[in-house]
Structures are given as C-alpha cells and as structure tokens.
Amino acid sequence: MRTLMKGNNAxxxxxxxxxxxxxxxxxxxxxTEILEYLSTRLPEVGGQxxxxxxxxxxxxxxxxxxxxxFRAMTSSSGPGFSLKQEGISYISSxxxxxxxxxxxxxxxxxxxxxxxxxxxxQAVKGGGHGGYKTLVYAPSSxxxxxxxxxxxxxxxxxxxxxxxxxxxxxIGQMAESVKLPEGKEHDPNKFEWTLKGxxxxxxxxxxxxxxxxxxxxxxxxxxxxxxxxSAMEENEQMWEEVETEDAEIILVAYxxxxxxxxxxxxxxxxNGVKLGMIxxxxxxxxxxxxxxxxxxxxxxxxxxxxxxxxxxxxxxxLYAQGTPVYAYPSGRVIADQEEILRIVDEIxxxxxxxxx
Amino acid sequence: xxxxxxxxxxxxGYCIRACKQGALSVSSEINGKGYAVVEVDQDKCIGCGxxxxxxxxxxxxxxxxxxxxA
Amino acid sequence: MAAVKEREIPRSIYAANSFCPGxxxxxxxxxxxxxxxxxxxxxxxxxxxxxxxxxxTNRTLAIDLLQSPHGRASAAAAAIKRCRPEKLVLTxxxxxxxxxxxxxxxxxTAQRKEKITQIIVNNGVYGMTGGQMSPTTLVGQxxxxxxxxxxxxxxxxxxxxxxxxxxxxxxxxxxxSIHDAPHIMKAKSYxxxxxxxxxxxxxxxCVEILSPCPTNWHMTPEESMRRIGEEVIQYxxxxxxxxxxxx
Numbered sequence: 001m002r003t004l005m006k007g008n009n010a011x012x013x014x015x016x017x018x019x020x021x022x023x024x025x026x027x028x029x030x031x032t033e034i035l036e037y038l039s040t041r042l043p044e045v046g047g048q049x050x051x052x053x054x055x056x057x058x059x060x061x062x063x064x065x066x067x068x069x070f071r072a073m074t075s076s077s078g079p080g081f082s083l084k085q086e087g088i089s090y091i092s093s094x095x096x097x098x099x100x101x102x103x104x105x106x107x108x109x110x111x112x113x114x115x116x117x118x119x120x121x122q123a124v125k126g127g128g129h130g131g132y133k134t135l136v137y138a139p140s141s142x143x144x145x146x147x148x149x150x151x152x153x154x155x156x157x158x159x160x161x162x163x164x165x166x167x168x169x170x171i172g173q174m175a176e177s178v179k180l181p182e183g184k185e186h187d188p189n190k191f192e193w194t195l196k197g198x199x200x201x202x203x204x205x206x207x208x209x210x211x212x213x214x215x216x217x218x219x220x221x222x223x224x225x226x227x228x229x230s231a232m233e234e235n236e237q238m239w240e241e242v243e244t245e246d247a248e249i250i251l252v253a254y255x256x257x258x259x260x261x262x263x264x265x266x267x268x269x270x271n272g273v274k275l276g277m278i279x280x281x282x283x284x285x286x287x288x289x290x291x292x293x294x295x296x297x298x299x300x301x302x303x304x305x306x307x308x309x310x311x312x313x314x315x316x317x318l319y320a321q322g323t324p325v326y327a328y329p330s331g332r333v334i335a336d337q338e339e340i341l342r343i344v345d346e347i348x349x350x351x352x353x354x355x356x
Numbered sequence: 357x358x359x360x361x362x363x364x365x366x367x368x369g370y371c372i373r374a375c376k377q378g379a380l381s382v383s384s385e386i387n388g389k390g391y392a393v394v395e396v397d398q399d400k401c402i403g404c405g406x407x408x409x410x411x412x413x414x415x416x417x418x419x420x421x422x423x424x425x426a
Numbered sequence: 427m428a429a430v431k432e433r434e435i436p437r438s439i440y441a442a443n444s445f446c447p448g449x450x451x452x453x454x455x456x457x458x459x460x461x462x463x464x465x466x467x468x469x470x471x472x473x474x475x476x477x478x479x480x481x482x483t484n485r486t487l488a489i490d491l492l493q494s495p496h497g498r499a500s501a502a503a504a505a506i507k508r509c510r511p512e513k514l515v516l517t518x519x520x521x522x523x524x525x526x527x528x529x530x531x532x533x534x535t536a537q538r539k540e541k542i543t544q545i546i547v548n549n550g551v552y553g554m555t556g557g558q559m560s561p562t563t564l565v566g567q568x569x570x571x572x573x574x575x576x577x578x579x580x581x582x583x584x585x586x587x588x589x590x591x592x593x594x595x596x597x598x599x600x601x602x603s604i605h606d607a608p609h610i611m612k613a614k615s616y617x618x619x620x621x622x623x624x625x626x627x628x629x630x631x632c633v634e635i636l637s638p639c640p641t642n643w644h645m646t647p648e649e650s651m652r653r654i655g656e657e658v659i660q661y662x663x664x665x666x667x668x669x670x671x672x673x
Contacts, residue, residue, distance in 0.1 A: 022509060024501075048508040052501070053534040060498035060531070064474070064505030067492050072505075090495045188509065195490045195506060197469045197513055204440050207484055209475075209493035366447035368640075368647040374607055391447065403430025409607045412452035414442060418433040 002179050007142045008033035008172040010180075011101065011165065012041065014149035015073050019186025020099070021047035022072040024061035026054055028080040029113040030169035031103035035075065055080040059087030059100070066096040067195045067208050069188035071153050075101035077169075078111055081119055082127070088162050089128030095211055097156035099149065100134075101165045103172040104255075106306065106332045115169030116332065117255060120311035123166045124284045133229045135163040135236055136283040138254040142176035148281070150181065159232055160193075166283060168306070170256035170334070232285060239287035240279040243269060244294055247276030249344055252291075252316050253304040254280045257335050261304055264340040275344060283312070288319035295323040300347050302326045303355070304335045310355065317356045327355035357419045358396040358407060364415045367391040371407035371416060380407060436463045440488035448647025450637030451479055453604050454547050455487055457614040458516070461621055462489065471514045474503040476523035478554040480547070483518055497528025504540035511541070514621055521548040521562040525585050529561075532587070536594040536630045543620045544632040546587065548662070549639040557642025561585040564661055569642070587634055588667045597628035599668040603636040605654035609664070616666070636662055 005013070012034045015023070023038045035051065042049040048065070052058040058074045065072035076084060081102040091098050102123055106116025119127075126132045135155055137148040145167060152163040188194065198205040207214045212221045242265055244250055253261040258279040268275035276298075278290045291301070301320055303313035310329040317325045328335060328343050346352035358379070365387060371394055372380045379400035382392050394415070408416045438459035443452040462468050471489045475481060477496035484491060494502040499517040507515040517524075524532050524546045532544065551569055552558040559569040559576060562584050566575040576584070588601050598620045602613030613635050620631035636658050638650035645653065 022505065024505065048505075050505075050508070050538075053530050056498060057501040057531055057534065060495060060501040061505035063494065063498075064492065064502030065509050067502070068506055068509040070509045086495055087498070094492075195472050195492060196510060197472065198488065198490050199469065202490070204488040205490040207491055207493075209484060209491070213484070364442045368448035370448070370647060370651070373648055405431055405433050406607050408433040409610050410453075412443075412445070412449060412456070414435045414439055414452070414456065416433070417435060418430055420429055420432060 002177055004175055005142055005178045006033060006173065006175045007145050007167065008103065009037045010142045010178050011145040011149050011167065011172070012037035013180060014146040015099070016041055016045055017181060017183040018071060018150045018153040019184045020071040020073050020153060021045065021186070022062070022065035022070045023047070023074065024050040024052050024058040025074045025076065026052055026058050026080060028077045030105060030115065030172050031075045031077045031101065033172070034101060034103070055083035056087070059084040062098050063087055063091050063094070063096065066091065066098040067094070069191045069194035071186045073099040073101065075103065077103045078105045078119060082122065085122065085128035088134065089130050089132055091162045092132035092134065093130070093211065094208055095160040096162070097153070097160055098162045099152045099156055099165065100162055101167060104166060104168040107308070112332055115256060115306070115334070117168055117257065117306040119166065120283065120305070120307070123164050124286070124315070133232065133284055134161060135159070135232060136166050137163070138166045138281060138283050139171055140255050140258045140279065141171065142174065142178045145171060146178055146180060155236065159228070161232070166255070168255045236282055237285045237287040237289050238281035239290045240281060241290065242277040242279065244276035244278060246274055247294070247298055248274040249276070249300045249302060249347055250294055250298050251275065251277040251302050251304055251340065252280070252312070253277065253335070254283060254312070257304050257306050257330070260335045260337055261340065264337045267337060268341060268344060273344060286315045286319065291316070291319040292321065295321050298323060300324045300326055302328060302343060302347065304328045304330065304340060306330050306334060313355050325355045326352055357398060357403070357421065358401050359417045359419055360394060360396060361415050361417070362387050362393040363389070364413045365391055365393040366413050367393065368412065370410040370412065374406045374410045376406070377402055436460045438462045438468045438488045439486060441485050443486045444482050445479065446641040448638060448640040448650060449479070450549065450604050451482070451547060453610065454545065454635050454637060455483060457610070457617055458518070458545065459487060460614060461618045464618070465621060467514050470512070471516065472506055472510065474499045474506065474515070474517045476517065476519035476528070478520045478523055478552065480518050480520050480523065481554070497523055497526070498531055499523065499528065500535035500540070500542065500544055501531045503542045504535050504538070507540060507542045514543070514624055516543045516545055519544065519546050520553065521546065521550065522552045522560045525561045525587050533590065536591045536596055536632065539594070539629040541624055541627060541629055543624050545617065546632065546634045547637045548634050549637045550658070551639050551642045553639050553642055557639070564658065584661060586662065591632060592667055594630065596630045596632060596668040598623040598631040599633070600666040601634040601636070601662060601664050603654055603659060603664055605636070605638070605651040
C-alpha cells in the first residue's frame, strides 16, 4: 500500500508493523509525533503505551519490557536522548533487544528544536558508560524510516542488542510517499532468555543482569564482548554509493544532508567534475569497506554534516588510510549545494585546508 | 530441635537475645567466614522458633526429630 | 519435648546471603521468600532489583530477577507487569534507590497505579557506598556526609515515603519493622497483603520496612535493632496506610 505519510508517523507505524507492542517515552521536539501516533495506535493493536514522567523512565520501561521478550521501543531527541544513555548501556550489558529512536536536532545543551545532526557521537560511539556499541541506522527518507525501523527490530533480536535509529528533524517532519509492508506477528515467548517466571530450565530463576556476572567465566567475558561487536562490525555495514566508480572526490554524508549531496553530485557531473558520494546507512558499524574500496583511487573525501564542528568526519578520517579528508560542517542550516561545489573547487585547486 | 547451619552464621547475636530460654550462646567454633558460630543447648530449647524468626542469615531451622550436630 | 512447629529455610531462598553481620536485608528477603512459598507463586514471580546492597539479592532469592539501573526499578517493574500481567512483579529497593535517585519513578509508579509491589528497605543510609546520608537519615544522625549529624537547615527533613505516596490512593501500603520477632511477623503480614492485593488486580502496593545497618550506623547488631525500636519508629510510624479491596 502506497500512502503519504510524515516521517515520524511512518516510523511509528513501521514499529507497529514490526510487531512492537510496547512504547514508553516523553515529549520532545522534533520527535513528538512518534509518541502521539503510538498513544492511539498501540492500544488499537493490544499494545502498551506509556507516557512516562521522564526519558529515564521511558528507557527503563523499555528495558523491563524487552526483558519479557516483547518488541519495545522508545524515542527522543538531543537532550532527551542524552538522558537515555545509561539505560542503553544497561540494555547492552544485559544483551536485550530494543529500538531507540533519536530524531536529531541541532546544537549543544538546549540547542535548536529544528533539524540537525548533533548526536552522531553519542549514538555512534556508545554514548553511555562502559564501551558498548549499538547498531545505528541513518534513514534519509520517509521510506527508509519504515524500512530501517523494521530491520532494526530484526537486528536487535539477531544480536540481542539495542539498535538506534538516528533520524533527524527534517526526515521526521517531512511527508513523502511511502510503501508500507505487511505487518509481522511477534511471539514474546519464543526466546528462552526472557523473564516469565522460573521453570525447570532455570530452577533458581533467570538472573537478568549484567551477563558479566552470571554467564561467563572471568576470562571469557571480554572475548565474548569483542566477538559480539566484531561480528556486527563485519556483517552489518550498509551504505549507498553514488557515482563513485570514477570519482575524483567523494562526498560522505548521511540523513538529510545526503539528499543535498546527491544534488551536488549531479550538478558537478553536469559540469564535468567527477564527484561521487558514499552515503553511510549504518553509522555504526561505519561503512569502512566503502572507504577502503575507494581510497586507492580517490583524491579526497569531503565529509558533509549538519553540526558545528564536524563529528562523522572523524570516522571518515579514521578509515581514509591517508587519503586527504576535508570537512564541511554546515552548522545549524542544511548544507548548501552551491557551498559544497565551491568547497569541491577549493579542494581541486589545493586551496582548502584538510580537516586533520 | 534447633539445627544450626554453621557456615551461614555471622555471629550477629539476634537469636541469643531473642531466646527467652537462654538456650543459645556463642561457641568457640569459628566458621569458614571467620565468625564464631552460635550453639544451642537442646535441653533448654522448647522449639518455639523465635530464633528462626529473627535470624537474618538462614542459619536456624527447627525440626522435631533428634539431629546429631554435624 | 512435645512436637514443635517445624521451620525450614524457604525454598525460594537458594543460597546464603552476603550481607554484613546483623544486616536486615537477609531477613526481609526471607520474609519475601516465605510469602512467595506460602502463596505458591515462585514460578509466577518476577523481581526487579535496585542498585546498592539490594544487588546482593541476586544470589539469594530464587525467582526470575532483573537488575535495574539505579533508581529505575519501579519503571522496569511496571513495564514487566504490563507485558506479563498474570505474574506477581515486585521491586526490591533501598531508601536511597526508591526515595532519592528514583523518587520520580516511585511517585509515578504509584500515580499511574501500576499493579506492582514495591518493597523498600529503609535503613537511613547508603549502605553499599559506606554510609552516606540518605533521604531518610534522621535529624542529627551522623553519616559520612553529615559528620556532625543531619542538619535540617542544610539537608532538609527526612523524607516520609508513606506520606508522599498516600495521596495516590494505593491499593495497599504499609510500613513495618524488623527490630523484634513480633514486628518481623507483622512485616511479613504486610508483604503478604500487598502481594494479595496485586494478585487480585487491585493496583499499586508498597511496603516500606525499617531495617538496621549496623556496619554504617557504627553499632552492634543488637544496638541497631534497639535504635529502630526506640528512635526510628518515632519518626517513621508503623502500620497500614492504605488498604484497598477486601483488606
């Protein structure tokens, strides 16, 4: 079925279609439509919706629901996403599946309630304590809000990990044509690890706590964690390549910014400039395979993102293997196509300063 | 009969204070945790169970049959 | 000797606890285990543990358990209950967890009438971290962060949870103590009534239990029990503060 939907609403409906039957969250712009939509939609399908007193309660209710095997989700933005970080760390340590949405806004502190890409670091680098990783999907359209939300629930269970959807105010607020797939039924009782009352398999009850204490010998836990994240890093990188085969300079951009960069590639090509784009779809694991594939032939990468100082550019530099990396952090406005082309000209002329 | 699970005892003394018969006392025996364990004078014990009630460490059970100390 | 009432360690206690000598936690856990066994619901009970000494429950209480982040036990428990409404869901928390860092979760769990039971062990200090002042530390009580005694001008008055939660019309709410055998039995009856209220689908229930922390009160176990009976219950009166349904 093809229909016109706002990004946040489409994401919320996708959660329903994925079998999510538990949502707990708190209002914050620009994600509030997810909360509003699910407040009526979840009861219709027999699910639980809770408007919590805070983001802290929201993420911890998701922790509890996830421990029972239910597909559970919470959403927030910027400051509210910061408050969820401790809970995400706990969910990671317990190896529970859950989906956390951050509809990003711009800026430090209160920042700006409109669009932005200010939360790359706290989503991608394990924003809470202890050094965990989470799969992070960066949708760049309303359709991708649907597709990657559904994928996020599946991957969360495959790896027993929290998964973050790093959307942004623009993707959340825009309306686009979208195709909704058939809904799935989820059976919360299909897992052996859930809390459902002790039984013969677990005569003393399941101890749903940091697995470090209960499931591993002292020396086995660290290798377990490394193996777990290595597997995700190896198998889950996703990206889109746009005109990269013969590209001289490659833009690296995700989410709303990638839509401007797509236009910039087209405009540059029309002028005979061999510009391409790598669009990370997973931000963790960062698609380093895409960079390793191109950095023998390309002259430079230009990381374009919507924050003040550049965040993703650090990962681009990490995997560029010596290829020069340039940055265009567009700050509180969406990247400008003309400005991208001007910077590309500077890079080609050798007058632009490298990012690192 | 009061049966003492010696390895659980932490020598807090709650049972000794609670026992109205004066049947419980600290022994000279030190358990694996380093605590002097309580001992019971079975002749004084009336099996009221108050020591079980106040014990926080699952040391004491009450049984009808004669039990030889371990 | 005539036949006596036999007493066994409840089957829902499966290992010795690792609390300090004279700590009240071991006793409260045994009462919970006794009630679970008597109601025969050990396969239908899910517990959520707080952070602090409550963590140590993990190796003692033989039920399904989840270890929540500090202060968030009641939020996690409420979610579990909503997903598995047929189970008995309880939290096991200290006063620092439930009344300080988790006071918002405690209040809103009660306010939303979440059908869980909060068991809150009030010993007036942060035990695990070495005896700092907690929200329930009494005026004048010395702790490592109130070395001259709690000064209400600086730290305010001790927080009375029963008073805070009363207005939300809980299904059942009581404060008990474990400073002597009769009070221990009374505290157990409160836990049982709270669980019964939950199983009857009546709504939110909470049992606060005054408990000693000899280590951080710098007292012998006996002195600490005496302090509860003589001093602590003066500020925190015992009894049932809400009785819903047929209680």
